Amino acid sequence: MLRNKVLPALLVLLASAVAAPGAAAPAHDLYLCASINGSARVIGFKDSGLNGVYRREAGGDFTQFGINQAMMLALAFDPRDPRMFYVAALNGLLRTPDGGKTWRVVTDWDVTEPKSVVVDPHQPDTVYVGVPDGVIVSHDRGLTWTRMERGLPDRGKYTQVVQVDRTHAGRVFAGCETGIYLTEDGAKSWRRVFPTAVTIEDIQQSPHDPLRWLAVTEGDGALGSRDGGRTWTKLASVPSDHALYNVAFDARDPQRLAITSWTDGLFVSEDGGRTWQTRNTGLPDSHHVWRTAIDPDTGRLYASLVEQALYVSDNFGRTWRIGGLPASRVTAFAFVPKAAN
Numbered sequence: 001m002l003r004n005k006v007l008p009a010l011l012v013l014l015a016s017a018v019a020a021p022g023a024a025a026p027a028h029d030l031y032l033c034a035s036i037n038g039s040a041r042v043i044g045f046k047d048s049g050l051n052g053v054y055r056r057e058a059g060g061d062f063t064q065f066g067i068n069q070a071m072m073l074a075l076a077f078d079p080r081d082p083r084m085f086y087v088a089a090l091n092g093l094l095r096t097p098d099g100g101k102t103w104r105v106v107t108d109w110d111v112t113e114p115k116s117v118v119v120d121p122h123q124p125d126t127v128y129v130g131v132p133d134g135v136i137v138s139h140d141r142g143l144t145w146t147r148m149e150r151g152l153p154d155r156g157k158y159t160q161v162v163q164v165d166r167t168h169a170g171r172v173f174a175g176c177e178t179g180i181y182l183t184e185d186g187a188k189s190w191r192r193v194f195p196t197a198v199t200i201e202d203i204q205q206s207p208h209d210p211l212r213w214l215a216v217t218e219g220d221g222a223l224g225s226r227d228g229g230r231t232w233t234k235l236a237s238v239p240s241d242h243a244l245y246n247v248a249f250d251a252r253d254p255q256r257l258a259i260t261s262w263t264d265g266l267f268v269s270e271d272g273g274r275t276w277q278t279r280n281t282g283l284p285d286s287h288h289v290w291r292t293a294i295d296p297d298t299g300r301l302y303a304s305l306v307e308q309a310l311y312v313s314d315n316f317g318r319t320w321r322i323g324g325l326p327a328s329r330v331t332a333f334a335f336v337p338k339a340a341n
Contacts, residue, residue, distance in 0.1 A: 026297040028335040029216040030056040033072040033087065034064075036305040044333060052089060053100065054325070062310075062324050066100035075119045076334045078124050078141075082336050086127060093129055095142045106142035118163045120186075122169030123319050129185065130159030133176055137187050152189030155176055163203040165228070167210045173229055175200025179290060182229060194232040202246040207296075208254040214273070216244035216259055225271065237276050238267060245289075251296035256316060258301060262287040266303050267315050278319030284308050293333035304330035309316040 020223045035051040050064035052072050057063055078084035083099040092107040093114050116130035134149045146197050149157060156178035166170035170186030180194040180203065186196070198219040198230075207211035215223040215232065221240025223232045229273045234240070242263040250256035259267040263285035265280035280287055288306040295302070300311040303320070310330055312323035 002191075004204065009300050024169075026295075026338075028297055028337055028341065029082070030295070031075060031085075031252045031334045031336060032062065032310075032325075032330050033075055033332040034310075034325055034328045034330045035071055035306075037329070045296060055186060057111075060324070067094070067103050068097065069094075073114070075334050076127070077334065077336050079121045080124055082108045082339050084141070086117045088117045089312075090131065093117060093142065094163060106138075107136070107145060111145070112134065115159060116163075116291070117170070118162050118164045120169060120172075121166055123186075126170075126186070126289075128164065128172055130162040130174060133217075134159050135187060135190075137158055144229060147337050148187035149190070150188065151183075152181060153241070158199065160199050160201055163201050165210070166205060170211050173203050173213075175203050177214065178230070180223070180232060181341040193230060194223060195231045202242060204247050204249060206249050206254070208249070211271065214247045218243045222247070235273065235276075237274065246291050248292050248294045250294045250299060253289055256294065256299075257319070258294060260291045260292045260303070262288050262290075265289050266292060266317055268301075270316065279313075280320075281318065282320030283311060284311075291330050293335070296335050302330075302333065304328065336338070 003225050033056040034054050050066055050068050052069045053066050054062040055065050072087050072089045074088040075219050076086050080101045084097050087094045090110050090113055092105045094103050095106045095317045102148045111131055114129045114131045118128050120126040122296045123140050125139055127142055129136045134152055136145045138145050149287050158177040159174050171184050174181040177199045179192045180200055181190045182193045197219055199217050201218055202302045205217045211226060211228045213225040213229045220245060222235040222238040224235050242261055245260045248258045253272050255272045257269045257273050265278050266275045266289050268279050269276045269329040284305055289303050291304040293302045301317055303311045306329050307327055309322045310325040311320045313320045
């Protein structure tokens, strides 16, 4: 019985090893924020279970580098130099200018547990951060920060996610506990474009059509926009009775999308979001999928199962296998274009 289970896995690994020499070199590096179950939960503590930022190596393994942090939730890279990036951590926003060799907390004592960070590609000195009590903005690569919350509610501005429109400088969405908010003037003013009574968990822009956006919520289902995020409608084909955590577009195929669910596992669509189905064969029975991502170079689908492992699928979720990081919880994926030699 064991042989029947092990042999197919060995064949998959063998096929990957044989195909690798002739495969095209990936155009992106993959970075993760991950914590490992059972490792120390004290910031800076050294033990065998490292938390923090991981990088995918050439052979496919993941290596932790930089600070061993109890929890890192999001990361964003400077498009001019991938060695400069920002990480949202428990004790504030961290910045490294040299690819993780040195780090600095760039926010003040009153900023803790930032949830999301994004760099404006048109104004890369400008960084937006979602925090438990609103939004802060830096215009000098994190040296100084300003709260820019005009138009956000006095109560209900807990911000889980911030996302920049890649086609317009200063156009940013904030996913809060009371809805989706939009600024078109670099956070000088905000307006609510979709109200909710639950937290907006993720907001993503299509890599194919900049007017198309998707968002997922803690208990109000999935939302879609076809007009650049000015108006939103619920996606009737996605269940709304359980929390959804993030959404991913396939940069190679506009028909392919993925959404994570704590209860239902992974939802995928291969018809541009018109219909959705669960694809959990090979995943643990708990189906606690926290984050997903789609490799822009290969189309490989990733799924992080909470305190289980990072799973991968090369047939868009029809079958799964463990891809590394046992006992982990991945909180963020980032595919970063490789720096020019």
